Amino acid sequence: MGSAISLRDDFDGAVLRRLARASGSANQVRRLLSLAEIYDGGSRTAAARIGGVSLQIVRDWVIRFNARGPDGLLDGKAPGKPSRLNDAQRRALVEVVERGPIPAIHGVVRWRLIDLVQWLHDEFAVSLDATTVSRELKKLGYVKLTARPRHHAQNEQAMEAFKKGFAAELAKVKSTLPKGTPVEIWFQDEARIGQKNKITRRWARRGTRPSAPKDQRTKSAYIFGAICPEQGKGAGLVLPFCNTETMALHLIEISLAVAPGAHAVVLMDQAGWHTTDKLDVLANISLIALPAKCPELNPVENIWQFMRDNWLSNRIFTSHGNIIDHCCEAWNKLVDQPWRIMTIGRRKWARRS
Known part of the structure; x- marks a missing residue:
């Protein structure tokens, strides 16, 4: 019969009992007390009796303890079946x-x-x-996500070039202003809200399909919205059409929201009513057009998604006036939460140094 394996000599019975009192693992306590019996001169049979196991298992505990100390007596996670993919x-x-x-x-x-x-x-x-x-x-880090829409003719190189060149465009605007004029960066867009409303995702029991009211009528209105993410400000109007006249009204609203003595640089897409020479641009505003087919550059698109998902979807609008009331309520609620505008609207490439 082979000789018993000796325990390592940097522990003793008193130390193992003290560790057992502090342990939160019942199985580790049992193993520590068994090995403490051996340190104190007891037999391996007595140690097996304390642990409620066979002599072979006591021998395994000794090997694990000699290799890793008290941590070797903790329960390890079962390896389970090996993956079938390399x-x-x-x-x-x-x-x-x-x-x-x-x-x-x-x-x-x-x-x-x-x-x-x-x-x-x-x-x-x-x-x-x-x-x-x-x-x-x-x-591997993959989960199922809803894909965001991307224009089929989008030029990603133009997007990156715009972001890299925005500082230079901003510098051009600053060069036309009196020295020391504060500059606010705004983003502008419009959203159509109508009776053919959106249905959003909602919590429901697995295996069921929840329902939501859906209207087929066609009355609608437009929210003209602009945000200044750095300061958490917003300027909006709810109007019946998108044209040069309504856009001029929105520019007046933005102009009123700009701090006294400051100048607003307003980024917007290339819709016809944004780029026409007939549009009156006020003295405290400069317009910069975003690249075509690149709504991802405009954080107001994310504002619309947030407002629809939380305040405007899953509703039946009874009339045009009802649409206007809900749009005004939603926009005012957003403006009352400047931290929301900051969180959703900030873009690193657009932040002033």
Whole structure:
């Protein structure tokens, strides 16, 4: 019979009992007290009796304790079944998810778990179920998200060039102003709110499909909104049309919201009523056009989404006047929350140094 394995000599029975009193793990306490019995000169049989285990398991505890000290007597997490995907296969899975499906080849316009199951089988002859693929994707940092809309003709290079060149555009405006004039950066846009309203997501029990009221009538109004994210300010009007005359009214509203003695640089898209020479631009305002087909550059788009999701959707508007009332209420509620404007509206590329 082989000799018993000796315990490491940098601990003793008193130390292990003290550690047992401080431990929050019942299993570690049991193992510490068993090994304390051996340190105090007791037999391995007595140690096994204290631990309620066999001599072989006491021997395993001794090996773990000698290797890692008291931490070696804590319960470890069971390793479970090894993954059936190797690192190369995971990298390939990430690449195909990022690239997305090719409808003509894969027959779908977005990846479903069942499609990825089939792809893994076709590429690597690995048979997994949808639950396992979902678990692998979550480990890789992927979750299901709603895609944001992007104009099909958008020029991403133009977007990046605008952001990089905005400081120079701002400097040009400053050069035309008296030295020391404070400059406020504003963003402007319009949103149509009508009886054909949006239905937003909501919490519901799994397996059910909640309902929400939906109108088919066509009365509508427009919120003309502008925000100054750095100062949490907003200027808005609710108007019946989008044209040069209503845009001029909004510029007057923005002009009134600019701090006395300051100058507003207003960024907006290239709608016809924004760029026409017939538009009267007040002295304390300069206009800068955003690149075409790039609504992502305008944080007012995010303001509209927030207002629809929280205050304006899932409603039935009974009349045109009712639409106007709710639009005014929603905009005033936003202006009363300057921190909301700051949080949603700030863009690093537009912040003044």
